[in-house]
Amino acid sequence: MSYEMNIRKVVPYTPGEQPAGKVIKLNTNECPYPPSPRVMEAIRATGEEELRKYPDPDCKALISAIASYYRLSEDQVFVGVGSDDVLSMCFLTYFAGDKPILFPDITYSFYDVWAEVYRIPYKRIPLKEDFSVDAEDYRVENGGIVLANPNAPTGIFTGLEDIERILSASPDSVVIVDEAYIDFGGESALTLLPRYENLVVTRTMSKSRALAGLRVGYAFGSPKLIKYLSDVRFSVNSYTMNSPALRAGVAAIEDHDYFCEIRDKVVATRDRAERELRELGFSFQKSSTNFIFAEHKECPAEEIFQKLKEKNIYVRYFRKPRIDNYLRISIGTEEEMDRLFEALREILSDR
Amino acid sequence: MSYEMNIRKVVPYTPGEQPAGKVIKLNTNECPYPPSPRVMEAIRATGEEELRKYPDPDCKALISAIASYYRLSEDQVFVGVGSDDVLSMCFLTYFAGDKPILFPDITYSFYDVWAEVYRIPYKRIPLKEDFSVDAEDYRVENGGIVLANPNAPTGIFTGLEDIERILSASPDSVVIVDEAYIDFGGESALTLLPRYENLVVTRTMSKSRALAGLRVGYAFGSPKLIKYLSDVRFSVNSYTMNSPALRAGVAAIEDHDYFCEIRDKVVATRDRAERELRELGFSFQKSSTNFIFAEHKECPAEEIFQKLKEKNIYVRYFRKPRIDNYLRISIGTEEEMDRLFEALREILSDR
Numbered sequence: 001m002s003y004e005m006n007i008r009k010v011v012p013y014t015p016g017e018q019p020a021g022k023v024i025k026l027n028t029n030e031c032p033y034p035p036s037p038r039v040m041e042a043i044r045a046t047g048e049e050e051l052r053k054y055p056d057p058d059c060k061a062l063i064s065a066i067a068s069y070y071r072l073s074e075d076q077v078f079v080g081v082g083s084d085d086v087l088s089m090c091f092l093t094y095f096a097g098d099k100p101i102l103f104p105d106i107t108y109s110f111y112d113v114w115a116e117v118y119r120i121p122y123k124r125i126p127l128k129e130d131f132s133v134d135a136e137d138y139r140v141e142n143g144g145i146v147l148a149n150p151n152a153p154t155g156i157f158t159g160l161e162d163i164e165r166i167l168s169a170s171p172d173s174v175v176i177v178d179e180a181y182i183d184f185g186g187e188s189a190l191t192l193l194p195r196y197e198n199l200v201v202t203r204t205m206s207k208s209r210a211l212a213g214l215r216v217g218y219a220f221g222s223p224k225l226i227k228y229l230s231d232v233r234f235s236v237n238s239y240t241m242n243s244p245a246l247r248a249g250v251a252a253i254e255d256h257d258y259f260c261e262i263r264d265k266v267v268a269t270r271d272r273a274e275r276e277l278r279e280l281g282f283s284f285q286k287s288s289t290n291f292i293f294a295e296h297k298e299c300p301a302e303e304i305f306q307k308l309k310e311k312n313i314y315v316r317y318f319r320k321p322r323i324d325n326y327l328r329i330s331i332g333t334e335e336e337m338d339r340l341f342e343a344l345r346e347i348l349s350d351r
Numbered sequence: 352m353s354y355e356m357n358i359r360k361v362v363p364y365t366p367g368e369q370p371a372g373k374v375i376k377l378n379t380n381e382c383p384y385p386p387s388p389r390v391m392e393a394i395r396a397t398g399e400e401e402l403r404k405y406p407d408p409d410c411k412a413l414i415s416a417i418a419s420y421y422r423l424s425e426d427q428v429f430v431g432v433g434s435d436d437v438l439s440m441c442f443l444t445y446f447a448g449d450k451p452i453l454f455p456d457i458t459y460s461f462y463d464v465w466a467e468v469y470r471i472p473y474k475r476i477p478l479k480e481d482f483s484v485d486a487e488d489y490r491v492e493n494g495g496i497v498l499a500n501p502n503a504p505t506g507i508f509t510g511l512e513d514i515e516r517i518l519s520a521s522p523d524s525v526v527i528v529d530e531a532y533i534d535f536g537g538e539s540a541l542t543l544l545p546r547y548e549n550l551v552v553t554r555t556m557s558k559s560r561a562l563a564g565l566r567v568g569y570a571f572g573s574p575k576l577i578k579y580l581s582d583v584r585f586s587v588n589s590y591t592m593n594s595p596a597l598r599a600g601v602a603a604i605e606d607h608d609y610f611c612e613i614r615d616k617v618v619a620t621r622d623r624a625e626r627e628l629r630e631l632g633f634s635f636q637k638s639s640t641n642f643i644f645a646e647h648k649e650c651p652a653e654e655i656f657q658k659l660k661e662k663n664i665y666v667r668y669f670r671k672p673r674i675d676n677y678l679r680i681s682i683g684t685e686e687e688m689d690r691l692f693e694a695l696r697e698i699l700s701d702r
Binding site for chain 2: 002003005006007008009010011012013014015016018025028030031033034035039040043044046048049050051052053054055056057081082084085088092093094095096097099113114116117143144171172173174198206210211212213214215228230231232233234235236237238239240241242243244245248
């Protein structure tokens with residue numbers, strides 16, 4: 001049929017598996033602890049009127065709670081359906097020029113998917129041998145830059161002095177710093193906001209606030225950049241955030257104590273996991289995230305991945321250049337990690 | 352700043368006002384009755400695990416419930432964050448060619464906004480003098496067609512024989528029939544699905560299922576067209592539907608009796624409203640929707656709109672060519688409509 005020629009054909013992003021049943025799920029960087037009890041209360045308190053009527057298109061209550069938590073003004077905050085929605089809107093809004101946008105060769109695998117779907121030219125900048133970012137590599141003509149910091153799936157944090165170097169070398173480009181994992185380590189680029197008009201920082205409630213299923217992400221930027229982003233958002237869907245998400249998002253951001261409690265537990269388990277994995281013969285860079293990106297000195301990653309799956313333990317494996325011998329292991333509860341270490345000991349001693 | 356040249360600048364869609372406080376809200380075509388009690392139960396039953404983990408990216412349970420309700424196969428169904436999200440994805444997917452897409456000059460005012468944001472060339476086809484669609488007008492070269500049926504804000508239903516004429520005249524274009532209001536009148540193009548591979552039908556739970564605040568929309572099409580749409584959706588955001596929406600959407604579609612009950616009440620009130628408005632000197636075409644699009648023989652629409660607002664009654668007024676003397680009045684409860692008629696009597700007798 002000839003309507004085919006009018007169709008946008010794409011190779012979509014492949015999300016990590018969501019297996020059903022009793023498995024240990026260390027493959028999509030979810031938080032192993034439940035969301036704040038205040039979030040659960042907020043969901044249960046959703047009223048008939050909130051569902052019957054359209055939600056607030058301006059998401060005022062949520063934006064106001066986020067702005068006040070981060071000591072920003074409301075016109076510096078944008079919210080969306082997870083940071084994927086926020087980032088997708090950012091690509092559509094800020095990367096509408098003709099020059100290629102830049103991002104690392106090893107990074108969140110959605111960046112090239114968004115570039116493809118929105119027909120944005122792009123160029124992958126190879127990370128250094130040790131997977132670190134060399135800020136000098138970004139000193140080339142570009143139509144925008146996006147950096148995950150800490151980076152995924154490497155888990156490595158790039159210092160703010162390098163982020164600043166990149167921002168100041170490309171004043172004519174919007175630079176997006178995707179801080180999905182920042183709560184687990186590193187320093188936020190938020191402090192650079194007053195000095196760099198071209199900076200946009202994105203965040204998510206999916207990881208550190210245990211709310212992957214609620215779909216709430218947000219972004220910070222100058223009032224001008226946030227306005228452009230909102231205009232595009234209102235040109236795509238005026239009501240992206242449903243009432244339960246708007247309500248529960250406020251509860252999540254307001255429960256700071258609970259947030260600290262579960263984040264600290266994840267970080268403590270990560271530190272222990274680093275010791276255990278090293279003893280098992282894995283090597284990796286220091287993680288600043290809620291996962292460890294590791295390779296084993298003897299056993300191929302794909303083999304470990306398959307054998308763990310047979311034991312109902314899911315980790316993430318990417319069959320991609322440079323990283324096809326690595327596993328990305330999300331930090332679970334202490335008990336889940338015990339089961340992982342035990343399984344790894346079995347797999348590695350069986351060889 | 353020169354990053355400005357990389358920015359997509361748009362004039363966004365303006366949603367109807369969402370006034371706070373005690374008002375009679377007849378301006379955004381919401382259902383005046385609460386959602387099904389089963390929906391409220393489903394929301395309250397949302398569990399910690401559903402929020403902690405990513406939702407099912409394939410939305411299987413919801414798609415399966417919708418497919419079974421409409422007796423379709425699951426690969427003929429797509430779901431999104433309200434029909435706005437569904438339509439936006441349809442525009443992005445199906446209208447990627449160079450030829451202009453077609454839609455009526457008076458129709459849902461988001462169509463040209465989506466065309467603008469995705470840089471799709473478009474051409475408005477004037478409705479006839481009486482606001483009806485002339486199928487022959489669509490027999491021109493095009494890259495796609497979108498028709499709201501019943502149309503908004505006119506409320507007029509176009510017969511399926513005309514829809515069929517349009518479908519068969521443009522076999523090389525995807526034709527989207529936006530049936531946001533079909534539950535209130537007219538006949539669905541769903542029956543044409545087996546015969547037209549180029550047909551996509553979109554729906555929403557916002558109106559007839561009283562769930563504007565939950566954001567659930569859906570689409571029907573051939574497995575091939577639905578696959579293209581899903582691929583684009585997975586290239587924009589893998590997890591658009593949050594867990595509360597996935598759960599409550601199933602409950603809403605399954606409570607057929609409640610759906611019939613509230614739809615019938617709205618239709619009965621609309622029939623009464625048509626009599627009352629005619630007596631007050633309004634004229635309008637027969638409505639097939641949950642609103643009436645009316646003009647008054649003596650009093651300008653804008654004046655009535657303003658005076659109703661002063662009385663805390665909100666209706667919708669569009670300051671646009673051809674329709675700037677019309678009001679779009681959503682059907683409320685019997686009591687809300689009584690208050691409206693009373694207010695109109697006062698306004699009209701004061702002149």
